[in-house]
Amino acid sequence: MSEPVVDTISSHPMRARFQTAATVLVCVLILGVPLVSGNVVSGIDVVTLLTPLALLGGLLLIRSGGLSSLLCRKYAVAAALFLVWALISIAVIGTNRGSELMTWIRYLSYFLLIPAVGLVASSSKDRTALLWALAIAGVGASLYGLYQFVNPSIMSDTFAASAAIPVRVYSTFTNPNFFSEFLLISLCGSGALFVTYVKKRRTACGAVVVMILIQLAAFFLTYTRGSWLALAAGIVVAALVLRPRLAGICAVLIILVGLIPPVLTRILGIFSGDGSTKFRLGLWKAALTAIKEKPLFGGGLGDFYTIYQHVVETHPALYQGYSQFGSHNSYLQLTAETGILGGLLFICAVVGLVWAGVWLARRARRAESKRVTLQAALLLAGLTAFILNALTSDSFQHPHAAVYFFVLAGTLMGLGSGQWHTPKALSSSAFYQKVFGAKPTPSDQD
Numbered sequence: 001m002s003e004p005v006v007d008t009i010s011s012h013p014m015r016a017r018f019q020t021a022a023t024v025l026v027c028v029l030i031l032g033v034p035l036v037s038g039n040v041v042s043g044i045d046v047v048t049l050l051t052p053l054a055l056l057g058g059l060l061l062i063r064s065g066g067l068s069s070l071l072c073r074k075y076a077v078a079a080a081l082f083l084v085w086a087l088i089s090i091a092v093i094g095t096n097r098g099s100e101l102m103t104w105i106r107y108l109s110y111f112l113l114i115p116a117v118g119l120v121a122s123s124s125k126d127r128t129a130l131l132w133a134l135a136i137a138g139v140g141a142s143l144y145g146l147y148q149f150v151n152p153s154i155m156s157d158t159f160a161a162s163a164a165i166p167v168r169v170y171s172t173f174t175n176p177n178f179f180s181e182f183l184l185i186s187l188c189g190s191g192a193l194f195v196t197y198v199k200k201r202r203t204a205c206g207a208v209v210v211m212i213l214i215q216l217a218a219f220f221l222t223y224t225r226g227s228w229l230a231l232a233a234g235i236v237v238a239a240l241v242l243r244p245r246l247a248g249i250c251a252v253l254i255i256l257v258g259l260i261p262p263v264l265t266r267i268l269g270i271f272s273g274d275g276s277t278k279f280r281l282g283l284w285k286a287a288l289t290a291i292k293e294k295p296l297f298g299g300g301l302g303d304f305y306t307i308y309q310h311v312v313e314t315h316p317a318l319y320q321g322y323s324q325f326g327s328h329n330s331y332l333q334l335t336a337e338t339g340i341l342g343g344l345l346f347i348c349a350v351v352g353l354v355w356a357g358v359w360l361a362r363r364a365r366r367a368e369s370k371r372v373t374l375q376a377a378l379l380l381a382g383l384t385a386f387i388l389n390a391l392t393s394d395s396f397q398h399p400h401a402a403v404y405f406f407v408l409a410g411t412l413m414g415l416g417s418g419q420w421h422t423p424k425a426l427s428s429s430a431f432y433q434k435v436f437g438a439k440p441t442p443s444d445q446d
Helices: 005-010 013-035 046-062 073-093 097-121 124-150 176-197 202-221 225-242 244-258 261-271 275-293 304-314 330-366 370-389 399-415 428-436
Strands: 039-041
Touching (some): 013 046, 013 399, 073 097, 073 330, 097 124, 097 399, 124 176, 124 399, 176 202, 176 225, 176 370, 202 225, 225 244, 225 330, 225 370, 275 304, 275 330, 304 330, 330 399, 370 399
16 A cells, blocks of 8 residues: 655655645645736736646656545546547637637646645645635635725625625625635635644634634625525535435524525525526526537637627527626536537536545545544535536636635545545544544544
């Protein structure tokens, strides 16, 4: 059985320096993205600028070993096939190949982030550092969002949902939907950070609880009902993985939260067919029309605005006042861009990550490692919530939010480092030592 990556790295000074450098580079990505809302320079946003640095960090660690132990085949094969098919689509029908190739490179970098971050997160100490960076980024963005709420005059658009909801905060993410997508990830990452310190350091636990509450306040003030429902579903999935009977308790608590007047008003708006709901349905019809017209290779990766414009021009009944718009469904949009096979492959890739989270949490539970089980379940909740949120938003097309999904996925891969290809379940102490690089204390098994 292979040695854990953390032990391999720490045994050599140069590798330890590489590990530290890689951790810093990934933390720069996590902390830097919320600092800049637009382009850093002409045509280059902060995600495009900082992601290569994080990938460089992963490259530093590849020669330290352990890369194969991070690859969960359930997502890796589907991701590779999606990228191949998207490239074929560009070659066959591409009308703007330069832009389409840049979009393809962005998706490539997203999927490469998973092993890059996983190599860092395979070390317990550095995984904790990444979770701290994620929590700090979430709190920083949330504090600015709360400042917007009390000073709406600084906002370029208040995104008022109704007379009762005159302000929806968006922090530095330019849109409440983008901000709430980011918070789905940062909240669940903060929850995993809290588990790290349970029964170990009360001060750290208290600090993380405060950070979670600040993020929850900002999350509420986005008034993004799709994200609210997605987080609720993610929590239920995590509860089912932990203990099925917990799902019922979670469902009751979620219903009680849903009865809060502003929340209830927003949720009921879905079923009353308010303007936002009708508009989304119109966008989905346009995307489905595009898929029907070009089911094999789609209309070009990253070219949905052009695809949408063509659809509404040739089908005037689908026009809703805009010649160009996103689909408000990541999967329909990718399918319209790359064809039915491309859309299905992408779905398989991200669902494969959910499967990995379920598998790891269950394996940890069998090994009676409650800390790992809880962390895996919380990371799973974040991934599940983001994937479900993408059903009503262009989540994977929003770089400022999407990049965090792949960072969280990499953190999950790092947490399960060495487990993905181990044929038999380990004993409790062996499992814990494999994940954390140290023998468990009594509190770790509680």
